[in-house]
Amino acid sequence: MAEEKKAKAVKAPKLADPFEASIEITTQQMIKRAQELKIETVFDRAVNMKPCAIGLQGTCCKNCAMGPCRLPLPKNGIEGEDTRMGLCGATANTIAARNFARMVAAGTAAHSDHGRAVAETFLSVARKETGDYKIKDYQKLVAIAPHFEVATTVEVDGEVQDRDLDEVALEVAEKALAEWGKPEGELYYLKRAPAPLYEKWKKNGVLPRNIDREVVEIMHRTHMGVDQDYKNITKQCTRTSLADGWGGAMMATDLQDVMFGTPSPLQSEINMGIMKEDHVNIILHGHEPLLSEMVVAAAQSQKMLDYAKEKGANGIQLGGICCTANEMLQRHGIPPAGTFLQQELAIVTGACDAMVVDVQCVFQNLANVAKCFHTKLITTHPIAKMEQDNVIHIEFDEHHAMDDAIKIVTMAIDNFNNRGSEVMIPAHKETQVVGFGVESIEYHLGGSFRGSYYTLNDNIINGRIRGLAGVVGCNNARTKHNDEHVTIIKELIKNDVLVLTTGCSALAAGIHGLLQPETAAVHCGPGLAEVCETVGIPPVLHLGSCVDNSRILLAATEVIKAGGLGKDLCDIPAAGSAPEWMSEKAIAIGQYFVSSGVYTVFGYHMPLEGAPVFKDYLYKDIENLYGGRWDCEADPIKHAHKMIAHIDKKRKELGIDKARDRVLMDMADRQAID
Numbered sequence: 001m002a003e004e005k006k007a008k009a010v011k012a013p014k015l016a017d018p019f020e021a022s023i024e025i026t027t028q029q030m031i032k033r034a035q036e037l038k039i040e041t042v043f044d045r046a047v048n049m050k051p052c053a054i055g056l057q058g059t060c061c062k063n064c065a066m067g068p069c070r071l072p073l074p075k076n077g078i079e080g081e082d083t084r085m086g087l088c089g090a091t092a093n094t095i096a097a098r099n100f101a102r103m104v105a106a107g108t109a110a111h112s113d114h115g116r117a118v119a120e121t122f123l124s125v126a127r128k129e130t131g132d133y134k135i136k137d138y139q140k141l142v143a144i145a146p147h148f149e150v151a152t153t154v155e156v157d158g159e160v161q162d163r164d165l166d167e168v169a170l171e172v173a174e175k176a177l178a179e180w181g182k183p184e185g186e187l188y189y190l191k192r193a194p195a196p197l198y199e200k201w202k203k204n205g206v207l208p209r210n211i212d213r214e215v216v217e218i219m220h221r222t223h224m225g226v227d228q229d230y231k232n233i234t235k236q237c238t239r240t241s242l243a244d245g246w247g248g249a250m251m252a253t254d255l256q257d258v259m260f261g262t263p264s265p266l267q268s269e270i271n272m273g274i275m276k277e278d279h280v281n282i283i284l285h286g287h288e289p290l291l292s293e294m295v296v297a298a299a300q301s302q303k304m305l306d307y308a309k310e311k312g313a314n315g316i317q318l319g320g321i322c323c324t325a326n327e328m329l330q331r332h333g334i335p336p337a338g339t340f341l342q343q344e345l346a347i348v349t350g351a352c353d354a355m356v357v358d359v360q361c362v363f364q365n366l367a368n369v370a371k372c373f374h375t376k377l378i379t380t381h382p383i384a385k386m387e388q389d390n391v392i393h394i395e396f397d398e399h400h401a402m403d404d405a406i407k408i409v410t411m412a413i414d415n416f417n418n419r420g421s422e423v424m425i426p427a428h429k430e431t432q433v434v435g436f437g438v439e440s441i442e443y444h445l446g447g448s449f450r451g452s453y454y455t456l457n458d459n460i461i462n463g464r465i466r467g468l469a470g471v472v473g474c475n476n477a478r479t480k481h482n483d484e485h486v487t488i489i490k491e492l493i494k495n496d497v498l499v500l501t502t503g504c505s506a507l508a509a510g511i512h513g514l515l516q517p518e519t520a521a522v523h524c525g526p527g528l529a530e531v532c533e534t535v536g537i538p539p540v541l542h543l544g545s546c547v548d549n550s551r552i553l554l555a556a557t558e559v560i561k562a563g564g565l566g567k568d569l570c571d572i573p574a575a576g577s578a579p580e581w582m583s584e585k586a587i588a589i590g591q592y593f594v595s596s597g598v599y600t601v602f603g604y605h606m607p608l609e610g611a612p613v614f615k616d617y618l619y620k621d622i623e624n625l626y627g628g629r630w631d632c633e634a635d636p637i638k639h640a641h642k643m644i645a646h647i648d649k650k651r652k653e654l655g656i657d658k659a660r661d662r663v664l665m666d667m668a669d670r671q672a673i674d
């Protein structure tokens with residue numbers, strides 16, 4: 001027996017089947033390549049390590065040292081009273097709700113801390129303490145100032161004049177930064193929501209006071225022996241998530257637009273094939289564009305280009321992973337090298353001279369992979385270091401940002417000649433049109449002449465566009481890479497649903513050719529295809545990174561303002577989706593979507609199965625409060641059709657279902673009527 005056990009222990013770990021792991025060709029190639037080189041990646045680990053079955057159900061509590069208390073659901077479900085409880089008596093509902101709440105808190109903290117860093121940098125710009133960052137988009141500054149109750153005009157001798165923009169910037173910066181910790185009141189941006197939604201929040205007592213406080217309160221309420229009513233815990237989930245979506249994340253987007261420019265549609269490329277063998281390849285990975293903006297500027301400087309040439313390279317190729325990819329893409333057209341699950345594989349090419357990371361979604365295993373190549377792995381953020389000794393830390397500071405960026409780029413260039421012979425860059429890449437936003441949807445679908453959401457609404461009302469879907473979020477090594485994203489998006493556009501996408505979902509859409517205007521003719525239903533062809537947009541609109549989900553909320557708000565589709569966000573024929581979610585941020589986003597009235601379907605699974613009552617509360621009852629609710633569906637086709645069914649239900653409630661029936665008629669139908 002002991003011998004048998006020993007034999008088992010030394011058994012070689014299983015390897016992932018590249019074709020089971022991903023539908024994406026460069027990913028398949030590089031998984032294989034990694035396996036040939038005996039380099040383990042997340043894909044291999046996913047086949048060797050099963051997720052914990054009780055954690056998966058959401059019912060493991062380790063909030064005190066009397067635990068961990070584990071409350072799995074009995075195989076045959078529960079008959080009669082549910083008597084499961086932890087040592088302290090916490091029920092499965094309490095435990096699952098507390099775990100869920102802590103994910104909301106962590107997700108909100110991540111987005112909002114990112115937002116805080118942007119706000120702090122913006123304040124030092126407004127105070128003229130840094131010369132490296134500037135205000136690029138004064139128009140956006142003037143547009144957001146009123147939301148902070150900052151005046152943009154002054155009266156001088158009875159005459160109204162534009163206010164000095166430096167003054168406006170300073171006041172916006174101070175008020176924005178105060179949103180994280182102001183002692184009283186509520187967040188300014190909440191009033192940007194449609195009035196009926198704001199009133200619902202107010203009535204339910206969930207208007208966030210300040211961002212930090214709501215996160216702290218979750219940590220307090222979920223401490224051992226505090227809030228033990230899943231409904232009351234969910235209430236704080238809502239309040240905290242609103243502090244994310246209508247607070248920290250929305251301010252991150254706005255202030256980034258002010259400092260770095262509001263994106264407008266541009267053409268670029270995507271996938272690992274963007275890396276170049278004869279160039280210095282620098283891959284930026286993480287989330288805060290404070291870093292990547294400077295690295296982009298440094299890498300494009302003549303000085304650095306000359307230095308690269310001096311070292312024998314033909315240039316510097318930047319590429320992004322995760323949301324940093326989306327940030328550099330939407331503002332500068334820098335092509336992403338891949339999604340979350342491709343991060344290790346970018347190094348496996350052997351051509352990554354430096355991978356520069358800041359915060360969030362960064363695998364610690366990057367260090368182990370980098371060790372097998374010449375790649376310099378550079379951490380840059382004081383709150384995000386790695387223990388491995390091959391990791392270099394160059395701390396990035398807004399006060400000497402350009403110097404830091406030059407240091408990083410120089411290090412990458414110096415590393416160019418250290419490459420081994422094992423370079424193998426997959427050839428595949430795709431073209432894409434990206435960088436849409438609230439402003440450009442207005443322009444493209446309204447025209448410069450009309451400049452409103454009127455045309456979009458009109459096409460929803462007449463049924464050419466059946467509805468809107470926000471498809472967002474991560475990859476997850478427990479699901480087939482990109483498969484769910486692509487299948488769901490294709491099914492939606494086939495059924496005339498216009499898709500707005502962000503984060504790794506947007507990258508997946510780009511990689512699989514869905515962000516091209518030509519996509520419309522191939523994959524769309526006739527109504528959506530007609531609209532897209534008329535205005536020249538792809539049926540899947542790239543709206544940026546995950547903090548830019550705020551753009552989806554604001555675009556939906558514009559739809560309400562334009563009229564004809566109800567009075568509240570929950571009236572719109574729209575639904576949300578995170579097909580391959582993995583991050584706590586995704587849970588925070590889901591909760592603020594739901595609390596803003598959006599029916600939101602997650603793929604893979606939700607850690608709620610062990611607490612059916614709490615699950616029902618999120619999947620059903622919560623709709624009575626805010627008009628949105630959670631759902632989960634792993635099968636991508638069913639997933640898409642749940643969204644479509646919801647969209648149709650909303651069309652019916654608005655009385656516009658008949659219009660759509662007409663649009664769907666083909667020639668044969670028409671002739672039959674004649």
Ligand code: XCC
Nearest residue numbers: 322361473474503504546
């Ligand atoms: Fe991370 Fe934002 Fe998820 Fe991608 S989508 S894996 S959170 S990078 Ni946001």
Ligand code: SF4
Nearest residue numbers: 061064067069086088
């Ligand atoms: Fe167990 Fe209660 Fe402690 Fe959680 S808080 S670990 S359920 S005793």
